Amino acid sequence: MIPPSFAYHRPKSVNEAVALLADLGEDARPLAGGHTLIPMMKLRLAAPEHLVDLAAIAELKGIRQDGNDLLIGAMATQHELIASDLVAAKVPLLREAALLIADPQVRYVGTIGGNVANGDPGNDLPAVMMCLNAVYHAIGKGGAQQLAAREFYRSVYSTALEASEIVTAVRIPLPPPGHGSAYEKLKRKIGDYATAAAAVVLTRSGDRIATCSIGLTNVAETPLWAEEAGKILVGSTLDGATVKKAIAAAEAITSPASDRRGPAHYRTKMAGVMLARALARAYAHAA
Ligand code: FAD
8 A cells, every 4th residue: 555645854963853853743753764664654554744764864873882881873773783793792682682573674674773662562672672671862852861671661652752752772781791691482484573572681600590681572562571570580590490480470461462473371371481491591501
């Protein structure tokens, strides 16, 4: 289907983009890779009168280390995350999750900013960001602010961003050397969104888990940070009884819809299975 007509704007700076979005108000939407927004416009599920394309804004690009953090420009593509040696060395979880997004054609164009700002619980990076305790840098007509990923998601397509605000960068505190991580995603076929997925980052002290953070994708109206499940695992050797308790705690916070990916009960159980697999791999990788 052809999308409704719209005016196209291509600002060269963040300030220009923010001014445009503030002036144009509710009728304008930022455009990043367009791999969610354009299909939604074609399906007439979105009909913005103005698109403010962020593609020409150099400030929004790049991936670099900033002290003990990884700082990723909102317009870095998912392919750039996968190709980055820095990401592979310091935050392998991010590379692993990005590799499971859609297919190479989507990843060449889809951006990290679009993926985290979109507010779709089916997107893979939001739960990963919650697991990593990332912070989103945002700017709008009210000025700049930093928003914790763990508090960002309100409901389906609803986030803490104001209408005129854009995400400019994602800041990820580097997990300590020797940490283990894994992202396990169940999908019906290559290129599909998750039926359920789990992200884990943990550290070990000898055989015991010292810290553990867990994110869950597409099993509620928002991505989830399974705080209680992570706490249960701390101090354990990943023994069967403790894993069972942690999985029960993670499953208890899910509330997936029944849809063509399966009934709600099945998707909750698959979140548990993905979590068990991710925990085992992360534990094995941790030093
Ligand atoms: P756009 O489509 O341009 O924007 C998405 C939304 O975010 C819009 O509302 C836009 O206004 C807003 N936005 C964009 N950038 C910003 C910003 N910097 N600040 C504030 N708001 C902003 N994703 C997955 O995670 N996993 C999958 O398995 C997956 N499979 C897919 C399969 C197909 C066939 C397709 C077409 C897409 C798939 N996607 C999947 C989605 C893909 O990752 C998108 O690229 C991503 O969700 C949105 O990023 P974008 O850069 O394309 O954003």
